[in-house]
Amino acid sequence: MTEYTGEFRRLADVAKSIRIDCLKMALAAGATGTHIGGGLSLVEIMAVLYAGVMRTDPSWVEWPERDRFILSKGHGAMAYYAALKQVGFVTDEDLLTFKSDETFLYGHPSKNLERGIEFSSGSLGMGLGLGVGVALGLTLGGNSTSRVFVVMGDGECNEGSVWESASSAAHFELSNLTAVIDRNGLQYDGPTESVLKMQDLPDMWTSFGWNTTVVDGHDVKQLYQALHNQSDGPTVIIAETAKGKGVSFMEGNPSWHHSRLNSQQFDAAMEDVTRSSD
């Protein structure tokens, strides 16, 4: 366990709060089940992005100099919505409507600018291309302040369209574009390397012309530093994470990719999360 102080302590606390909200959402969603495993692996990434790095303003949703965020792995929606709560786009009551019939918090994000959701996603492999277009548009429009963040899954990197977009981001030298890969090592059908061997993921990105950094995706300090770095081209941060992070019976267990959380499991999970020191 890392002991944090100051700003990093604050970010770790935000992460813990997001993790607790994810569990509450999973419980409230009941029998429909949720993508809880991939939501929990994303928690520190979302905490650092929304509470430590990104420029957002819920009182001026179209603030031209805001940073743009695309959750390309749309099934990580729970951690996204909980992070939006941290900056004031959604409320606790909103979160508990997750996956209910009338909610605006769909199982995959659906564009809703007022609530801070700028892009719809869910079909994998499309967010990076969208991010390339947004980053290019900002550059062409003379906005050199805003940055574009695209969060993807490691399984998502199976999609060929990801690599079309990776090529074009490097070709257009988009230094305002940062991709974060939630490298939790598991996809729907099991370990990523057994479903489709991706060779060496960092080398793949480097060979496509990206500045590549590998960090511990649950270490808010490493994430913070990597997310603040910008260079002369696109940057990818491969965040090594554990699916189901923070909950002992979910960690590294593919059956928690999408599953129902009952109230006993919720109590046990809450105990794990609240007991942890970071």
Add this chain to the structure above:
Amino acid sequence: MWSMLGSAGTFGLAALELPQIDPKVLVITSDLRNFSGLDRFAATHPDRFINVGIAEQNMVSVAAGLVHEGFSVFATTYATFAAARSADQVRVNMGYMNLGVKLVGMAAGLSAGLLGATHMSLEDLAVMRAIPNMTVISPADCTETVKATLALASHDGPAYLRLGGGVPHKVVFDSDYEFEIGKGVHLRRGSDVTFVGSGSVVASCVEAASILEAEGWSAGVVDMHTVKPIDTHLLETVADESKMVVTVEEHNVIAGLGSAVTEQLAGVGNPPLIVRLGVADFFPHAASYDHLVRLTGLSADGIVNSVGPKLEALRLMS
């Protein structure tokens, strides 16, 4: 003059006018700059021209991202790669998010016929019109291609512009006329039959109507340039005044213009007989454009051959 350029060359010329209509216009292509008639645009406006290489799915996503940032974006590729290969990107990044990319499908229908079925586009209307928020336009000739391109520059939502036909392209409009998205053009009226065509086949419909008129039938023609939203008012007028409606399209007979017209007319009180002409659900052999148009029965003579006996039968029944 435009007709000599074909629809792609005409689109390229029309594109030169776009920056005057919208100063935030960009044109993006997937390695089809010259094929889309855009060599002059790229040379004149290098700062407005983007090439993403042979990566159509990425092109649609990038175009949607640019629209999100306030640009007006025309994106070009082969019609079949726009509609079939990139269908999910069109569905999510254009349709679902309602981002107003103008996706331009080149060589639609049979016009790339010599290249074989991989380069024909006989399913694009079916895909595009089934996606919510999409506007689908298929101009009848080069004049209409210019008008549609310029009209789309000031249209907000996502749209698909279907360009095909031969070079030179047959002429339907030899003088100026009013073009409005969603409003078909009633070229001539007929009480026995009205052809409802879309795209390059409209010229053949006009020719077929003339042949039938010479044989004593009253034959009308509608240029249904906007396949979605379809002009329901005009279809109701045609259904009222004609005993038979014949849809004609350079597209699979399944799920294109013919289906769109049938869906509408199924709801009217006393529907006319509807005949749907198109490519009869097969992959045509590679051949020149004119040959394929004849082979699929979409030449003027082919249309008359399909419709003539049905008109005779209808007369005997009444």
